[in-house]
Amino acid sequence: MTVPERSRPPLPFREFLVKVHSRCNLACRYCYVYESEDRGWRTQPVGMAPATAGRLVLRIAEHARRHSLRSVRVILHGGEPLLAGGEFLARFVRGLRAALPAATRAEVALQTNGTLLDETVLRLCHAEDIRIGVSLDGPPAVHDRYRRDPAGRGSHARVAAALALLARPEHRPLWSGLLTTVDPTTDPLTTYDHLLSYDPPALTFILPLGNWTVPPPGRVPDPARTPYADWLVRVFDRWYGSAGRAPRVTLFESVIDLLLGGASGSEVIGGGPSRLAVIDTDGSLTLSDHLKTTYDGADRTGLSVHRDPFDALLRHPGVVARQAGRAGLCAGCRACPLVAVCGGGHYPHRYRAGSGGAGHDNPSVYCPDLARFIGHVARTVAADFPAMATATATAKAVTRTEAATRAKATAGRTPGRRGAEHDG
Template sequence: MTTDPTRRPPLPFREFLVKVHSRCNLACRYCYVYESADRGWRAQPVTMTPETAEVVCRRVAEHARRHALRAVRVILHGGEPLLAGGAFLAGLARALRAALPDSTRADLVVQTNGTLIDEPLLRLCRDEDIRVGVSLDGPRAVHDRHRRDPRGRGSHARVAHALGLLARPEHRSLWAGLLTTVDPTTDPLATYEHLLSYGPPSVTLILPLGNWTTPPPGRVPDAAATPYADWLIPVFDRWYRSGGAPRVPLFESAIDLLLGGESGTEVLGAAPSRLAVVDTDGSLTLSDHLKTTFDGADRTGLDVRSDSFDTLLAHPGIRARQSGPAGLCAECRACPLVAVCGGGHYPHRYREGSGGTGHGNPSVYCPDLTRLIGHMAGTVRTDLAARGSPVGPTAGRRAEGGS
């Protein structure tokens, strides 16, 4: 039996990120779509047509039926997806559920900057069973530093109003959580406490998209500098002491991996990517996070009208992201933290001119991940020892030593 990851049958997609609108009403300074190396958004239709959306729904249903998927997650994305209008989102949700086999559940989420959320929109989402994820980076001064509209006006007040609506009992079940981009120049605990003040069900902390060619803010070649770990560690300690509430996928995944489990995020672990992306014109693409590497990095030449998601599965870019630890560079494979780190997020590994796909490198966040994982491993081991629980995972012992 072969162990070559490139010859194993690909794993079917479980998540489908659908770009329903290709423009945005904000001009966030760190936006990976409009402020990065890729310029493909300029040629995209502003809004996905109902006809294209119907084909997307049929293709998702075809994939679910072929692979007997019990559930699919469809993320309505942009740009700003709410610019597509509530009627469009409702029509897509209905078409998807009508097309899927009875044995497949559809989990729909709209990921929005929150500025266009109002009562009618939330009533529509409740009627159509669409959950809502909102981006918020922290207190007004932090959030408005980057997340401004084209006229330079901050968006925090509008987002805070939207979160107040989502927190109401009649809408609470719709709220998928907050998405926060880490800014290492801010006060981590003040930022985190502000996020908690809205009572979110989860907080997804994301590292800014960057790579070796275009480093993220504050990430310098000095291996001793760990600005992102310095920010995340006090937040982790605060979260861990609270009993792990609310959910923070980054921290949960690290602990699961330390204890021999699986990751729930692409940022850690080397689990195969199960995500497909559809652009507003129907193009089937790779992760849109690849837009930060070079122009056209996410494009495949495939189209939802003529190509199935199984055809996309066979694309080399998908196979590379399903290759697991075998697809990592030699330095990562030899690292004692590889079971937890997994080489880090795929786009963070890119270096221009490094040969092959350009992703055969450790993560640009390697020093931060090393320190963060080591700290978390030590915390968990100390806690388990105090409880008299078996410590168990070798990965945890190695990670602690790596700190």
């Protein structure tokens, strides 16, 4: 990879993705951990040993103390994290919160396939203050196409039962949302309506992990074809037209925020600096696990919680590259007028093998889809404000500094009557 010189101090990590278990009780056909280029899972311990977990919480606390972090987010991940068992998870989370400095708050989340979610797990999450995200791709015919157990049985029925439990009023505060992998061959509104039927607080649509060497399904070389944007546009129009009654959608909100001159809250759009560290079950400090889709070993650094502080990972070229912002993009992206919004897209999507050490110096493999989708959102929003849009045709776009000045001038103002909190 080409890594620009760092012009400012590294940003400390604030997200810690902890692989508490390296295996899964499902065998999803598109899984980036087990079905992609990387084979690292084969040599990982099945579960994180208590000694490794103990060392890890001390390292996170050390990082929080050294950088005076006011909060950290720890995501319990796998494989399937619930295979680690309730006792391990409870001890880990308690140990983490006990080790952190008093001034550092820990936000703990769990990303699960939902098949093992039951009342016992929910009691644990209540007791330890753990938020839960569940993966669901759509109705049974869609979800079970890829998300099956090793015997080939679909998992939809088990996930649906878990979501019915999670949606109960007493458990709903634990629920952070649904994670859905977009399949452009499906009907977008049928999928969207099915997701809505569970009344989730938020939806995260993810584009399948792919790149220029191993393109995502359906992402053909013809830039005029935009199957993923076509899918997203249909859902966006329904969501936008719901006048705020629909759940929050991370990608949609981030694109609107970026178009308005703001910043994205997601790593997949906008090009904000990544502040994520991933810890494997053996204590290895690694880069984003999404890089497993590029080449074998792409996420590995040689660092370990048993030897190295997180500051050592901050100096790794793979972290520097993801904190470089626009300077870390290829020349074509830097010159593109859309870069302020797309930010070059999701880092793993830019990869191309054999680029002479510059594997990520490319546009996103989803560039045509991103351009079409962003353009559609921009026009949809502008259509709500024809007078303003006309006025801005000759207006100089505000910089963030200018906007911040304006923002401070209006500090304390509350949202309009219809701008209250999302009502789900």
